[in-house]
Amino acid sequence: MNLEGKTVLITGAGRGIGRGLAVAFARAGCAIAATARSESELTGTAEQVQAQGQRALAIPCDVTDAEAVQAMVEQALEALGPIDILINNAGYAKFEPIHAADPAAWRRTLDVNLTGPFNCIQAVLPSMMARRSGRIINISSLAGLKPYPSQGAYCASKHGLNGLTKVLAMEMREHNIGVHAICPGGLDTKLTQENMPERDKSDWMTPEDVAHAALYLAGLSPRATTDEIVLRRFDSAPLGG
Ligand SMILES: NC(=O)c1ccc[n+]([C@@H]2O[C@H](COP(=O)([O-])OP(=O)(O)OC[C@H]3O[C@@H](n4cnc5c(N)ncnc54)[C@H](OP(=O)(O)O)[C@@H]3O)[C@@H](O)[C@H]2O)c1
Numbered sequence: 759m760n761l762e763g764k765t766v767l768i769t770g771a772g773r774g775i776g777r778g779l780a781v782a783f784a785r786a787g788c789a790i791a792a793t794a795r796s797e798s799e800l801t802g803t804a805e806q807v808q809a810q811g812q813r814a815l816a817i818p819c820d821v822t823d824a825e826a827v828q829a830m831v832e833q834a835l836e837a838l839g840p841i842d843i844l845i846n847n848a849g850y851a852k853f854e855p856i857h858a859a860d861p862a863a864w865r866r867t868l869d870v871n872l873t874g875p876f877n878c879i880q881a882v883l884p885s886m887m888a889r890r891s892g893r894i895i896n897i898s899s900l901a902g903l904k905p906y907p908s909q910g911a912y913c914a915s916k917h918g919l920n921g922l923t924k925v926l927a928m929e930m931r932e933h934n935i936g937v938h939a940i941c942p943g944g945l946d947t948k949l950t951q952e953n954m955p956e957r958d959k960s961d962w963m964t965p966e967d968v969a970h971a972a973l974y975l976a977g978l979s980p981r982a983t984t985d986e987i988v989l990r991r992f993d994s995a996p997l998g999g
Contacts, residue, residue, distance in 0.1 A: 759977045762787035765838045766976075767831070769821050769878055770848030772799030774947035775897060777806070778965020779845055779972055784810035786973060791815045791834035791841070794848060813838060821848045821874030822866075824881075831881040840889060843976050844882045846875035846919075847897040853953040856910035864911045871915035876922065886935050893936040895972055896923045900943045900990060903997060916941075920986070927985060936983055938975045942968050943990040963991055 766783045770776040771792035777799075780790045784807040792803045792814060800816035807814035815837050819830035834841060850870040852863040875896055886892030901909050902916030920939055927937035944950060945968070946959035971987045978984065988997060 764788045764842040766843040767791040767834055767841045768845045769793050771803050772796045775965045775968050776847045777803045778969045781806050782969030784812040789813040789838050793817045793819045793830055795820050822869040824877045827877040828881045841882055843893045845895045846878055848874050851912045851949050851953055853908045855908050867911035867915050872918045887933045890934045895975055896939045898939045898941045900941050902941055939986045940971050941988045943994055
């Protein structure tokens with residue numbers, strides 16, 4: 759499906775995977791509503807979208823705040839028109855073993871990675887359901903499919919996000935709205951730089967690799983769908999391998 763003229767709302771779009779998604783969808787002809795908390799990072803993303811000749815709206819917002827999310831979505835709808843694609847990408851991680859985990863970090867991880875997508879989905883769905891059209895892509899993780907020691911809160915949040923994705927996909931069938939998850943392995947971004955400083959990330963995936971998978975989902979024919987894309991580093995083992 760041609761994505762020219764579509765409008766995409768991307769959370770966590772200030773840097774890393776979110777910025778890569780914004781630029782890739784702009785290159786495919788889409789207008790971009792970019793949100794995250796850091797205004798300066800969003801401005802950088804908006805400039806890169808505009809450099810592709812596309813409209814960009816940068817709206818600072820904390821996805822854990824349901825009221826703020828509602829206002830952010832209303833602003834995007836007013837400025838750019840109907841949102842065709844929501845990409846829930848904002849994420850947080852603090853890697854630590856469960857027995858020693860900081861309860862505040864546990865709550866924040868679930869708030870950002872699970873309640874954040876829930877808030878954005880609730881805010882965007884009424885307009886998608888009214889139009890009987892739309893797509894929701896949740897950026898999950900391999901940690902949503904298998905356990906990683908020291909990633910208890912992160913694994914729990916991403917397993918939860920995969921559950922939310924599957925239930926919503928069933929509920930939205932009759933409303934003609936596609937719901938998908940992408941489960942990537944390691945990329946070199948601030949999230950992994952802060953949590954895995956000791957690892958050599960030189961051959962890890964890039965935001966463009968995730969964007970490629972998201973463009974595939976967004977461009978699916980109306981007759982076919984796929985629930986989940988597992989995207990792992992080429993030299994990693996297959997799931998169960
Ligand atoms: N890097 C990896 O290896 C990897 C692998 C699989 C999946 N993922 C997932 O990919 C997504 C993007 O991660 P990344 O690697 O690109 O990390 P990143 O560079 O740290 O980017 C995270 C983005 O989320 C935003 N964010 C964090 N908390 C937020 C909040 N409360 N409200 C709104 N925005 C918030 C950040 O902006 P502000 O801080 O300014 O709000 C930033 O724009 C996450 O969901 C992550 O779990 C990453």
